[in-house]
Amino acid sequence: MEPQQEMEWNEAQKIPISVDLLVVAKRQLEFLAAVDRNRHLYDGPALERAIYRYNACWLPLLAKHYESQVFEGPLVVPLDCEWVWHCHRLNPVRYKSDCEELYGRVLDNYRVVSTVDRICGRQTEEIWNKLYPDEPYNADLIYVLPEDISERISRLEKYTKYDLISAAKRQSPFFYQVSRLHMKNDRFIKEAVARYKGFLYLIKKNKENGIKRFCVPTYDIDLIWHSHQLHPVSYCKDLNETLGKVLEHDDTDSDRTKGKKLDVGFSGTTKQWEFTFGTRYWKAGAMYRGNAPSPITSNPFSYSIPCKKVVSSTEYPQEISLPDRKVMEVLLEFIEVKNLPEGQEGDLCVLFSKSQPDAFFDAKRRLSILSESKQKQVASFQCEPNGELLFELMSYSSSKLCIKKSIKTLGSASFSMKDYLDPVSKLYAEKWMELVPSSGIISSKPLLLRVAISFTVPVPAPYKLEMTLSHPFSKNTCLFNLPGRSNAKSWKHVIDENGSRIISLQMRDLKDAKNVGSPGKEVVGLMKSGETRTLAEFMENGWSVLENLWSFHLPNKSTNDGHLFELTGAKMVKIFPGRKLDYELRHDGKQGKEIEYLTAVEFSIEEPYGKAVALLDLRSRRVTAKEKWMALPGIILAFIVSSTMKKEGYEGIIAESKDLKVNGRNEENERTVLNGKGLSCNVCSEDDGITNKSGLSSGGCGSGCGNAVASGGSGSCGAGCGNIIESGGCGGGCGGGCGGGCGGGCGGGCGNIIKSGGCGSCGGGCGGGCGNIIKSGGCGGGCGGGCGGDLMDSECGIDEHFNEELKCVNEGTVAA
Structure with a gap:
């Protein structure tokens, strides 16, 4: 950071927050996991019944408890009512107005605990049963018969007219985006809290300068923003003190198409953040993951099988010995280069690789430099949290012909993982690195490369x-x-x-x-x-x-x-x-x-x-x-x-x-x-039963099926390489490696090539190929992807992702 940018960041950290957001965020993740285990609450009759119970029972009980504590100890909110309450509070302006209209004050969660807090709810259930004898405290909402709940709600004396069904549907995908292991880590959440204050600071600056900008958070920021809103009284107080108003959280727009509101908003937020604070806005482990995968079943499994014994991680050590291995997600960008040698010609790029063998990252990949290409490119990949990342500043010809003499190494540097991850001290670094000049390269000043790198907390690897x-x-x-x-x-x-x-x-x-x-x-x-x-x-x-x-x-x-x-x-x-x-x-x-x-x-x-x-x-x-x-x-x-x-x-x-x-x-x-x-x-037909045959049969009572293979032949092609996505959408990595080329082929999975929008997973990279000029032999090194959740809580893509791999094959030949 420059002195002015550091001053801006320090000012942002002074924004007052009257709740412990680290504690609240971890509790929210636990609650969202509990709701996800009860997905009938996402839609359908169970959700409609929960909305009725929320209006008819929970809000009146909460208001009564808020006026005069109905018993000693906290209220324990039923899971279904808490889910609806959760979605209602995530529209803070509407929740505030509804509470004031219906009950004369904002109903906070003071002296209220979640069902996931494992506090006995016996006292709450007793008072609930007295007040609502026809509505059980622990209602069975899995097998709810469809009925016109809206009519029942309309007969209530007090109820919100906010569309809670739509609100729940919009919030249900959020858990998938924040459900990865690193999200629960204290260091990750602490950095997210600091970034949330920076996010609020940008909105404050826009308000002071009369700038109308639609700010879009990354998912780490969004998690903290949600956590703050779940304490409505504190949220209103803190935001009024900071912005002079309650900040809206509009989650009704989910169109991530390039050029649309979310995409434009994220691009604007990124530029403002990087100009104001001098650091990158993207963050490893906090970007949009794409849509949740298709569910296996819509019916929850009833776990009733008798377990013979618990399998520990050290079970059967005499059969196999597997090392405990960690993996982390990395985002990398090269921002600027200084003090280039006089007479330097050709385009510049940086080759990056690992200093030691890595089960997840064993390729040499290329990335452009923002100051040179004027295009933002961010590489996303996974690797083990050890060793060093090696950076080589390269000069190469822009000619379509790629020959040995067109490639020149100007200098190199290394980034030690251990300094940040043993133990975990910080998950982000942005600094000038002095390059060691290559033989024959003379420069009057030190050759400098500005590198931005972000990584997640290491988690167990597959x-x-x-x-x-x-x-x-x-x-x-x-x-x-x-x-x-x-x-x-x-x-x-x-x-x-x-x-x-x-x-x-x-x-x-x-x-x-x-x-x-x-x-x-x-x-x-x-x-x-x-x-x-x-x-x-x-x-x-x-x-x-x-x-x-x-x-x-x-x-x-x-x-x-x-x-x-x-x-x-x-x-x-x-x-x-x-x-x-x-x-x-x-x-x-x-x-x-x-x-x-x-x-x-x-x-x-x-x-x-x-x-x-x-x-x-x-x-x-x-x-x-x-x-x-x-x-x-x-x-x-x-x-x-x-x-x-x-x-x-x-x-x-x-x-x-x-x-x-x-x-x-x-x-x-x-x-x-x-x-x-x-x-x-x-x-077979229903009456045919099971036909027991030797071998694999493609015949049988009807047309055959077959669903497996014996083995892959030598030289066969794996699952193929990644695809190219120009904008929007979500790219997926490809596994299995890609064969092809003049013999050989390559191992590992290949990531995607993405210019903007969406998200791609990264693979192990691939090389191989043949000849001196290879246009398509390499595969993309994966991509980052997206950001944030909703509208100002919404997702979009990093403008320019890692879009090409450059791998040295032999004698300077390049697969580009």
Whole structure:
């Protein structure tokens, strides 16, 4: 910051806030999670009934308690009433006017606690039942019969005419945007509170200068703004003191199209923020994530299965050993360069990479410099929170021909992650970095590069494992004592991102099987010690996994909601076809490849609508597990499916049946059988029952389906590269890596190329390709995306995202 900008920031931090926003924000996140576990409150009869209860019961009780405390201790608000109250308060001007009109004062939340605070509500329930004997305190709102609630509300003596149904629908997507783990971190929230004060300061300056600007927050700021509004008396007092009025929070506009109100508002807010405070407005982990993924089910899961035992993170250390790894999101921008060598010609850019191997970021990527290109480009990517980021200032020819002599390195510098993350001290840095000149570069003054970088608090990283028969093994291979040459060929080796073997798997016939004509099966694992262990056995009704800790079997027909299999035991996990929830394909790519994937979804009291815990890529035999407890079961499941299909001679993708829908089962009559010899997928009538066949059958009672593959062939193309989005919308990353080029191909996922608007996820980058001039060999390094939630609480895109990757291949050849 320049002295004037630092003074402005310090003035902003003096804005008075009379509530502890850190505490309130964390409590709000917990409350929103509780509502999300009760999604019937988002729409329909349950929401309408909640609005009636809010007007008929809660507001009158709150007003009575506010005038004279009806009992000692706080009121405990029912969850449904609190949700409606929450949405009402997020229009602070309307809430204030409604309260004053109906009850003569603003009804605050003083001496009121949420149901998520786990405080006994017995006293509240007693007084509620006395006042409203026909309306139970804890109403069952899941199975509410439709009725004309509006008519009942209109007969009330006092009620708000504010459209609370629309308000609830607008607020329901907010939780998805703020539900990531780093949002709960104290350091992240403290920085968000400081940025919220900066946001208010900009609005104050606009008011003082008579400037009409529609200010749009990023999501960290929006979370704090919401938290402030949930204390209406304090909010009115604080905003009147700061702005001379109660600041409106209009959430009725959600159009993020480029050139529309939100896009223009965000661009204006960004420019004003960066001019006033001298820091970047974007923030890692606070940008728009795109629309929430499609739900697995509309009916909450009733968690009633008996758990055999709890699976800890250290369960089965003798089978596999997985390191605890962290990952963080990074946003990066190069703002300005100073003291360039005399006679410097050509365009400038910066190549950035990591100083050491990284499971999530192992490419060399290019980004323009704002002062040179006059276009804002922000790179978004994930990496491990260690080592250093390396920056190389490059001069290159603007010619379409890209040859060795057109590339020149001017200088380099490094940014240490440890200084900020061990321990976490600050999640943002913007500073001038002195570059070390390259050999032959002479400058009279130090060569300087202004760098802005933001990162999230590191969170547990997913585990990415792969089964292979012919992989270049690391030095850790010697830890295995493989059997004889002929037997070794039938082992599948499970490796991690670094190519180190974790375990080896093999499918065997059970020699003591009772049915000689159809012998049973078992999966054995080869440990690092050389010892073999039985990991799974085919039983009468399915597979027993890990000494009966898990059972892998067909779903119960009466409760089947589109999943193919169930993994039950310590937890309830359902296996769905295709990429679901967090793994959902987020761009308009070809959906036909969905047949290659299975998604493991955990259902629990905390996640009644399902939480994606693993993705099984059957073509490339990769497993991505979000948590350690799912890594080994996920590998075993993928191995069972791919091995049985491989045994029966099915290679590549099995053609989809016209009767098989990508997003789930076509009808309830579709059944899938996994037995000791093979995978059979048949479309049958209701009376046909389950057909048990060996191998994978595309026939059956109707047209066949098929939903998995044995293995990907060498040289095959993965999921493809990202797409190019000119404006708006939400780009999704692509996984699987992209092949192509003159042989070779590339690993890792490829991000998207986005110029403005929307949001893209980032992949691991890709390289490869061939020749000296490659126009499309590289893939985008991911993108940032969007901001904020509603109208002044709304989302839009960063003006210019990271739009191109530049990767050095060999001898100066560039894929651009």
